[in-house]
């Protein structure tokens with residue numbers, strides 16, 4: 001097979017990959033940029049796919065190009081094209097069809113895919129989904145007509161979004177959660193009370209402390225879910241939201257250092273020359289704890305992707321790292337933000353909680369009470385960006401601690 | 417190309433009269449009149465904020481149109497873009513009200529329109545030469561100028577002060 005050449009190659013055309021392409025183009029107006037993307041669709045805003053299920057948006061309303069910061073001038077995107085191996089010695093990537101694509105700089109931004117626990121029997125039946133791609137969303141939407149009841153396995157944000165999309169389409173939905181409460185990744189159970197109430201009020205059935213052991217199906221696809229408490233739920237659709245795993249298999253034997261994901265240094269570079277990484281697939285560091293971290297967030301993927309793009313285009317730029325938890329959203333009319341360290345059961349922290357009608361907030365300081373390290377806001381998320389800033393910059397909080405605790409912090413407190 | 421203008425804030429001049437807030441809400445109302453704005457439901461929203469810092473300082477705040485606009489890069493739906501004039505805009509048709517931008521704006525100047533479930537902030541009053549807040553400010557605490565022009569003003573003011581001080 002032939003050998004082609006591109007100055008910059010980007011594997012993965014989503015948040016991290018396209019942000020990098022854009023950043024490269026801003027710094028280097030002429031270098032050729034080729035994006036290889038396995039999916040058949042042109043790059044799109046992945047977090048919008050639940051709207052395809054609910055019917056509120058169509059696929060063409062989700063495209064990246066021309067939206068927000070993505071102008072994509074002079075960037076070639078090869079969709080439906082999969083990287084099969086990295087031949088770093090010869091500075092080229094081998095595609096599944098055998099084509100070798102040479103690069104001077106390459107970005108590995110292959111993201112992640114849903115994790116389907118192997119102990120759930122029958123998970124390969126028609127009607128079982130793990131919502132990740134636009135294609136998944138299309139298939140899910142197509143099955144709604146024959147679905148009276150959907151069972152969601154996992155109580156994370158993704159499943160909540162999918163659940164609401166289905167509720168909007170008139171499907172009955174039951175959320176099966178193994179943890180003691182929904183959103184256990186984003187907050188402690190007692191901090192989720194308001195959200196839980198909003199979900200209950202919105203008509204979502206939630207079972208906590210139970211897990212699925214098997215999925216039953218016949219020629220029509222899914223017919224039911226068997227739980228570990230012996231119960232069976234008749235159901236025509238199952239959605240598995242049990243976290244994600246990085247797409248790193250194609251790197252086997254390439255010499256790239258892969259631990260849980262691809263290891264990135266402070267400049268988003270991997271251990272091999274000219275090879276960079278960003279997004280869900282990359283291991284970076286938490287600026288507060290200093291520990292290695294992988295996140296599964298669009299916002300982080302873009303930020304890291306931009307940084308990688310700048311480095312690739314020759315502008316040495318340190319990546320400031322990110323919190324593992326950095327979520328804002330609104331479920332069932334309840335806005336919330338969770339950022340930084342929010343799980344406080346097993347640590348020595350100074351915690352301030354305040355509950356009022358319709359709002360709840362928790363502020364986590366280090367054990368000396370000098371630095372804000374995490375925050376959960378439910379209901380009232382005003383000025384959340386400032387709190388993120390205080391956490392991320394590790395600001396000494398003595399002068400503004402009262403404002404932080406009383407939730408009256410505003411930018412005026414920073415200007416002199 | 418003419419230099420793009422910015423809204424500068426002279427906190428030493430702000431007396432907290434909230435004229436800017438009212439003017440902004442009126443400008444972003446359907447009728448663009450004070451009476452109409454007061455009658456409109458939901459009430460039109462101001463995109464300027466005047467915060468208070470103890471003991472008696474007032475700080476007017478408005479979108480800074482950040483160069484590496486964190487809100488724009490964070491938006492998960494592509495609703496925020498920078499237009500040809502350098503103004504960072506939220507397209508409310510595309511906004512899904514996820515509040516990610518609220519979570520990352522370090523100035524806290526993105527508002528949430530709860531009835532419509534959309535984010536909003538300063539759009540520099542596209543129909544006007546000078547933004548409504550700036551026109552309305554009675555003390556000159558808000559200034560609409562290009563960066564070099566503003567720097568010159570600041571330098572001139574400083575030298576006036578110096579001269580005054582030297583003359584005693």
Ligand SMILES: Cc1cc2nc3c(=O)[nH]c(=O)nc-3n(C[C@H](O)[C@H](O)[C@H](O)COP(=O)(O)OP(=O)(O)OC[C@H]3O[C@@H](n4cnc5c(N)ncnc54)[C@H](O)[C@@H]3O)c2cc1C
Nearest residue numbers: 012014015016038047082083110111112279280296297298
């Ligand atoms: C329904 C849903 C809602 C979400 N909501 C939010 C939210 O509200 N806020 C938030 O911050 N995040 C959200 N996320 C998470 C967010 O979408 C991801 O963190 C983000 O997409 C990660 O971007 P990425 O570029 O690292 O990787 P990905 O988006 O995973 O993209 C990687 C791309 O690389 C391709 N690829 C993989 N291997 C290869 C290969 N060998 N060759 C070629 N191509 C390959 C994949 O097919 C994929 O297209 C949501 C995700 C989903 C699914």
Ligand code: SF4
Nearest residue numbers: 479480481482487521
């Ligand atoms: S909204 Fe905030 S983050 Fe966005 S450009 Fe304005 S000041 Fe900057």
Ligand code: SF4
Nearest residue numbers: 491511512514515517
């Ligand atoms: S609230 Fe709207 S503008 Fe803000 S990040 Fe979400 S979709 Fe984008």
